[in-house]
Amino acid sequence: MEKRPCNEPEVRKGPWTMEEDLILINYIANHGEGVWNSLARSAGLKRTGKSCRLRWLNYLRPDVRRGNITAEEHLLIIEMHAKWGNRWSKIAKHLSGRTDNEIKNYWRTRIQKHIKQSENFTTLPLNNIDQPTFTDRVLSSCVPADHAVSQSYAPNIATSSFQGNMQNFQSPNFPTQSNDHNIWAMEDFWSMQLLH
DNA sequence: AATTTGTGCAACCGCCACCTG
DNA sequence: GCAGGTGGCGGTTGCACAAAT
Numbered sequence: 001m002e003k004r005p006c007n008e009p010e011v012r013k014g015p016w017t018m019e020e021d022l023i024l025i026n027y028i029a030n031h032g033e034g035v036w037n038s039l040a041r042s043a044g045l046k047r048t049g050k051s052c053r054l055r056w057l058n059y060l061r062p063d064v065r066r067g068n069i070t071a072e073e074h075l076l077i078i079e080m081h082a083k084w085g086n087r088w089s090k091i092a093k094h095l096s097g098r099t100d101n102e103i104k105n106y107w108r109t110r111i112q113k114h115i116k117q118s119e120n121f122t123t124l125p126l127n128n129i130d131q132p133t134f135t136d137r138v139l140s141s142c143v144p145a146d147h148a149v150s151q152s153y154a155p156n157i158a159t160s161s162f163q164g165n166m167q168n169f170q171s172p173n174f175p176t177q178s179n180d181h182n183i184w185a186m187e188d189f190w191s192m193q194l195l196h
Numbered sequence: 197a198a199t200t201t202g203t204g205c206a207a208c209c210g211c212c213a214c215c216t217g
Numbered sequence: 218g219c220a221g222g223t224g225g226c227g228g229t230t231g232c233a234c235a236a237a238t
Contacts, residue, residue, distance in 0.1 A: 014232095055206095109205080
C-alpha cells in the first residue's frame with residue numbers, strides 16, 4: 001500500500017468513469033462552470049480542477065463535436081496552422097465544436113505523419129518516383145472521410161444507458177459525412193499545402 | 197492462434213499569464 | 218509589488234485496439 005499524508009486528499013487519475021462523467025455534468029448543469037478546483041470538491045469528485053475542466057471542455061460539453069474531421073475542417077486546419085503554427089486553441093476557435101486537443105492529435109497523427117512521409121519521398125531521386133504510386137500514397141494516407149464514422153465518438157455518451165440517465169442533456173450532433181456534398185480530392189488539399 | 201508492432205487518442209504534466217487580496 | 222490560486226495552453230505519455238507477422 002502506498003502511504004500518503006493523512007491530510008492530503010485522495011486524487012484520482014486516469015480514464016474517467018461513467019459515474020464521474022454524470023456527476024460532473026449534473027453538477028455543471030445545476031451550478032454552472034468555473035472555479036474548477038472548488039467545483040471538483042463540491043461535486044465530490046476525487047479529481048483535480050484541471051482534470052475536470054479538461055474532461056468537460058474536451059468531451060462532455062453538449063456542443064463538442066467528435067468523429068471524422070470533414071474536408072472543410074481539414075483544409076482550415078492546414079491553412080490556420082500555416083498561419084499560426086501550433087496555436088491549437090486558436091485554431092480550435094475557428095472550428096466550431098472541435099477542441100484544441102482533438103486538432104492537435106489530428107495534426108500529429110494524420111497531417112504531420114503524412115508530411116514526413118512526403119519528405120522521405122522527395123529525398124528520393126526523381127526518376128525513382130513512380131508518380132501514380134506517389135499520388136496513391138498521398139490519397140490513401142490521410143483522407144478525412146476514411147475515418148470510421150464515430151470511431152471513437154464519446155463512448156460514454158454513446159451508450160444508451162448513459163443517455164437514459166441524462167435528462168435534459170443533448171448528445172452532440174454527429175458530423176455529417178463530408179462526402180454527402182462537396183467532394184474534395186486529396187490532391188486538392190496537398191497541392192495547396194505541400195507545394196508552396 | 198499467438199505474438200509483435202503500429203496507431204490513435206484520452207489524459208496528464210509543466211509552464212506561463214492573469215487575477216485577487 | 219508580491220504571493221498564492223486559478224485557468225489556459227502546448228507537449229508528452231500511456232493504454233487500448235488494430236494490423237501485421
